[in-house]
Amino acid sequence: MRVDTPVQDVEMDGPIDLRDPYPMFARHRAEGGVFRGSVMDWSKTPESLMPEKLYAAVSFDAVNRVFRDGKVFNSKIYDATIGLFIGPTILAMEGKPHWEHRNLVSAAFKTRSLARWEPEIVRPVVNGLIDEFIDKGSADLVRDFTFEFPTRVISRLLGLPEDDLPWFRKRAVELISYTINHKRAFEASAALKDYFLAQIEKRRCAPTDDIIGDLVSAEIDGEHLTDEAIFSFLRLLLPAGLETTYRSSGNLLYLLLTHRDQFDAVDADHELIGQAIEEGLRYETPLTTVQRFTTEDTELEGVPIPAGAVIDVCIGSANRDEKRWERSEEFDIFRKRVPHLSFAAGEHTCMGLHLARMETRVAVETLLTRLSDIRFVTDDDPHIHGQPFRSPTALPVTFSPAAAK
Ligand code: HEM
Numbered sequence: 566m567r568v569d570t571p572v573q574d575v576e577m578d579g580p581i582d583l584r585d586p587y588p589m590f591a592r593h594r595a596e597g598g599v600f601r602g603s604v605m606d607w608s609k610t611p612e613s614l615m616p617e618k619l620y621a622a623v624s625f626d627a628v629n630r631v632f633r634d635g636k637v638f639n640s641k642i643y644d645a646t647i648g649l650f651i652g653p654t655i656l657a658m659e660g661k662p663h664w665e666h667r668n669l670v671s672a673a674f675k676t677r678s679l680a681r682w683e684p685e686i687v688r689p690v691v692n693g694l695i696d697e698f699i700d701k702g703s704a705d706l707v708r709d710f711t712f713e714f715p716t717r718v719i720s721r722l723l724g725l726p727e728d729d730l731p732w733f734r735k736r737a738v739e740l741i742s743y744t745i746n747h748k749r750a751f752e753a754s755a756a757l758k759d760y761f762l763a764q765i766e767k768r769r770c771a772p773t774d775d776i777i778g779d780l781v782s783a784e785i786d787g788e789h790l791t792d793e794a795i796f797s798f799l800r801l802l803l804p805a806g807l808e809t810t811y812r813s814s815g816n817l818l819y820l821l822l823t824h825r826d827q828f829d830a831v832d833a834d835h836e837l838i839g840q841a842i843e844e845g846l847r848y849e850t851p852l853t854t855v856q857r858f859t860t861e862d863t864e865l866e867g868v869p870i871p872a873g874a875v876i877d878v879c880i881g882s883a884n885r886d887e888k889r890w891e892r893s894e895e896f897d898i899f900r901k902r903v904p905h906l907s908f909a910a911g912e913h914t915c916m917g918l919h920l921a922r923m924e925t926r927v928a929v930e931t932l933l934t935r936l937s938d939i940r941f942v943t944d945d946d947p948h949i950h951g952q953p954f955r956s957p958t959a960l961p962v963t964f965s966p967a968a969a970k
Pocket residue numbers: 640655656657667801802805806807809810813851852855856907908909912913914915916917918920921
């Protein structure tokens with residue numbers, strides 16, 4: 566790897582333990598909040614594409630500071646990564662343009678909508694999926710449930726025709742798998758653009774009460790969103806809203822199933838689901854690491870960082886910082902609640918956090934209400950896997966349909 570200023574030794578871990586990258590994060594935290602190097606696997610990146618200056622923020626304070634200083638730690642880096650597949654969106658904007666654009670699109674995510682979406686969309690979707698497997702007495706809750714429900718929810722929130730769901734699901738999965746197959750993701754991106762343009766056009770002729778309708782009519786000071794801004798934002802919702810939610814709900818179910826006492830406590834008292842969701846997000850965030858680049862020479866936790874450096878912003882490590890949480894490496898839904906960073910912080914704080922929490926609450930609550938005696942089948946060693954995206958390989962369970970609870 567090329568290095569210009571020898572600030573401190575560059576640390577590139579060998580092959581990353583995809584089953585458990587947390588000991589690596591802890592080792593780096595023990596050496597300081599920031600280091601020169603990366604928590605990502607760059608082994609398949611050609612030398613010519615390697616960033617010259619790589620740093621990683623791993624403590625809670627360092628990650629929090631990076632998120633809250635978009636002027637120095639800039640999101641434009643996404644233009645060269647996911648932006649190639651989804652187009653220009655708020656994810657890669659900073660300052661005034663970000664603020665203005667975010668205001669326009671957030672009109673479609675008003676809290677008022679959540680109260681309606683829960684009974685009208687989320688509950689029917691979740692119940693419909695459970696109907697499909699409840700009589701079998703067994704299921705893989707990843708394949709049959711967590712992987713599917715956020716896609717169905719989003720397609721209904723957008724107001725897409727029911728018959729389009731299989732096509733939409735296929736294209737959405739191809740787009741979010743952009744790191745695995747670039748060509749297929751580009752094709753999916755182009756197909757989704759044409760599809761969304763047709764949906765936008767329909768709503769221009771006849772307004773609808775759904776997210777695409779809201780985006781078409783959103784207006785601030787006479788400003789409307791362009792078609793490109795709308796279809797790019799809709800494509801952003803796939804990695805931002807589908808992938809994160811299916812992975813985080815799977816992580817929570819895995820953690821509960823492998824901590825039986827906590828599972829039983831939540832099963833007996835559904836009021837505990839909210840705190841279980843937060844602890845699940847802290848302990849096993851679905852997205853451990855995002856990136857920023859520095860616009861000027863700066864310093865983070867005493868480490869000088871030059872302009873033009875790529876920074877790994879390691880949410881997964883920040884969420885286990887022992888300076889912020891006692892027994893930080895333990896999953897404990899009863900711990901004192903201290904905010905985590907899984908939804909980021911500052912100007913790019915997740916726009917879908919209330920929706921994600923609501924979807925997960927309804928999913929867990931409905932599963933626990935409709936299934937009883939849920940048992941985890943561990944023969945094939947199901948486990949949480951991946952870096953930077955993490956979720957269970959599978960969640961095989963057996964159960965009985967619950968008598969009306
Ligand atoms: C548990 C589920 C979720 C997690 C953990 C999560 C996490 C995040 C994180 C970490 C960011 C900041 C990324 C960065 O700045 O580099 C983000 C941004 C965003 N998220 Fe989420 N997200 C979740 C669910 C959702 C849902 C359900 C939606 C909408 C359907 C959504 C929409 C967005 C959008 C639009 C942004 C961009 C905000 C901006 O740049 O101003 N997210 N999310």
